[in-house]
Amino acid sequence: ENNIPVIMKLLTDGTCxxxxxxxxxxxxxxxxxxxxxxxxxxxxxxxxxxxxxxxMTSELYEGQTALHIAAVNQNITLVKALLKRGxxxxxxxxxxxxxxxxxxxxxxxxxxxxxxAACVGNEEIVQLLIENGADIRAQDYLGNTILHILxxxxxxxxxxxxxxxxxxxxxxxxxPRSLELIPNNEGLTPFKLAGVEGNTVMFQxxxxxxxxxxxxxxxxxxxxxxxxxxxxxxxxxxxxxxxxSTKKREARQILDLTPVxxxxxxxxxxxxxxxxxxxxxxxxxxxxxxTMCCVYRPLKPRTGNKTSSRDNTVxxxxxxxxxxxxxxxxxxxxxxxxxxxxxxxxxxxxxRETVTxxxxxxxxxxxxxxxxxx
Numbered sequence: 078e079n080n081i082p083v084i085m086k087l088l089t090d091g092t093c094x095x096x097x098x099x100x101x102x103x104x105x106x107x108x109x110x111x112x113x114x115x116x117x118x119x120x121x122x123x124x125x126x127x128x129x130x131x132x133m134t135s136e137l138y139e140g141q142t143a144l145h146i147a148a149v150n151q152n153i154t155l156v157k158a159l160l161k162r163g164x165x166x167x168x169x170x171x172x173x174x175x176x177x178x179x180x181x182x183x184x185x186x187x188x189x190x191x192x193x194a195a196c197v198g199n200e201e202i203v204q205l206l207i208e209n210g211a212d213i214r215a216q217d218y219l220g221n222t223i224l225h226i227l228x229x230x231x232x233x234x235x236x237x238x239x240x241x242x243x244x245x246x247x248x249x250x251x252x253p254r255s256l257e258l259i260p261n262n263e264g265l266t267p268f269k270l271a272g273v274e275g276n277t278v279m280f281q282x283x284x285x286x287x288x289x290x291x292x293x294x295x296x297x298x299x300x301x302x303x304x305x306x307x308x309x310x311x312x313x314x315x316x317x318x319x320x321x322s323t324k325k326r327e328a329r330q331i332l333d334l335t336p337v338x339x340x341x342x343x344x345x346x347x348x349x350x351x352x353x354x355x356x357x358x359x360x361x362x363x364x365x366x367x368t369m370c371c372v373y374r375p376l377k378p379r380t381g382n383k384t385s386s387r388d389n390t391v392x393x394x395x396x397x398x399x400x401x402x403x404x405x406x407x408x409x410x411x412x413x414x415x416x417x418x419x420x421x422x423x424x425x426x427x428x429r430e431t432v433t434x435x436x437x438x439x440x441x442x443x444x445x446x447x448x449x450x451x
Contacts, residue, residue, distance in 0.1 A: 079114035088124045095125045102134030110146040115155050118143070122162050129162050130169065139173035140188070148194040148202055149186070156202055166190055166211045178219065178229070187226045188217040195223055198235040200242060207246050213256060220262035228271045233278035240267075240282070264314050268306050272320050275327025281334060302336040317341065363419040370412045375400035 087093050098104055103111075106128040109118040121128055133141045144164045147155040160166075170188040178185040186196040191211040194202040207213060216222055221229075223243055230236040247256040260266050271279040287303040309315035317337070320328045331337055375395040401410055 079109075079112070079117045081116050081120055084117055084120050088120075095121070095128070096131075098134065100135075101138050102132075103138070104128055104131050106131065106143045107133060107141070107146060110143040110150070110152070110155060113150055113152050113155070115152065115158070118155055119158060122158070126162055129159055129164050132169065133173070135173065137173050137175045138171070140169070141171040141173065141176070142169045142190075144169060144190050145171050145193050148190050148199070148206070149197055151197055151199045151202065153199075153201055153205070156205060160205070160209050166206055166209060167215065170217075172218065185226065185229055187221060187223065189215045189223075191215070192217070192223045192226050195227060195239045195243065196230055198232070198239060200239070203239065203242060213243055213246055214259065216259070216261070220260070222256065222259050222261070222267070224256060224259075224267040225261055225265075225270055228267050228274065228276055228279050233276060237279060237282040240279070241286075265319075266306060269314065269316055269319055272316055272328060272331055273323045273325070275323070275325045275330065277327065277330050277334065280331055284334070284336070304336070304340065307337065307340060359419075360423075363416070363423075366412050366419070367416045370409055370416055373405070373409050375406065375409075 088095060096104065099108070106118055106121045109115075109121060128143070130142060133139060142164070144156065144159045144166070147159060167189075169190055171186075171193075172188055175182065176184075176186060176188060184196075186193045189211070191203065191206050191213065192215075194206055213223060217226075219225075224240060227236040227240050227243070244256060257268065258266055261270070265273060268280075268283055271283060284302065287305075289301040289303075291299040291301050293299075307316045309317055317340075320331055320337075332341060377393060377395050377399070379393050400406060
């Protein structure tokens with residue numbers, strides 16, 4: 078209730094413990110910050126400065142401090158007061174289940190105070206925290222930096238603005254130590270994560286940052302795009318492969334955006350089409366050889382009597398010693414060897430694709446049907 082006289086009376090007459098906690102492990106300072114009661118928070122901090130860095134202790138909100146709450150509530154006055162009284166920015170981490178990323182949680186702000194402030198979009202608090210020593214390279218339990226977390230925010234417009242603000246404080250904007258090139262535990266940089274999540278707004282924003290206008294002539298402009306992390310060349314995790322393999326359909330829309338669309342077309346014309354045509358020709362020749370071996374398989378007229386009225390067998394299979402006598406039999410033998418070797422090659426190729434590209438096993442059984450049937 079922000080009732081300062083009653084708070085001071087309770088603090089002076091010794092009838093209550095200022096360090097007592099509530100049902101979810103919160104102290105009185107947490108409650109004052111939650112309700113934006115700055116006067117009550119100041120009175121509590123004056124009486125017990127240790128409360129500034131006290132964390133909630135329940136599994137749901139474990140690690141949350143009053144500074145986390147003040148940052149989310151965008152209470153700049155309380156944030157300044159907490160920082161003035163020694164609130165720890167770097168080590169305070171909200172690790173409770175409420176703050177973890179999952180389909181049940183309605184928000185994901187990371188663990189650090191700086192990411193909390195960035196996710197609610199308060200530029201003034203973000204600048205204040207960084208100027209007071211907040212680490213912009215801090216990572217949470219998923220390995221996500223503040224840039225990763227911004228990519229995952231539903232409000233994409235302010236996330237792009239905050240992304241640019243955070244990068245303006247990065248001292249290593251170029252090279253391998255750049256904040257944008259720090260991967261999370263899954264090996265994804267913020268750029269790749271935007272592709273996997275299908276965040277087209279953030280992807281286009283990041284591409285605009287990579288764009289360089291070479292020259293303009295009236296309405297005609299030549300644009301150069303930095304294809305780092307986009308082109309699959311020398312990449313452990315191909316951006317194109319990540320987009321195609323992700324379960325989120327929104328990610329497919331990125332394939333229609335510049336410069337990904339142009340890159341895919343270029344790769345298809347230079348590598349994909351010739352490789353596809355080669356495999357198609359190989360498969361057609363293989364099936365022709367397979368069919369011819371079946372048509373000219375070694376048969377001989379039946380000599381025995383019929384076993385029943387429904388027995389209409391005219392030819393029977395020759396014995397092995399009778400099957401490879403003539404020149405035509407030798408040609409068929411070559412075709413049979415080619416068929417067997419081709420079936421093994423197709424099966425090996427499909428197994429390799431299944432292992433390396435994580436193709437479903439049902440896809441393997443469909444494509445390897447010639448080998449399995451043989």
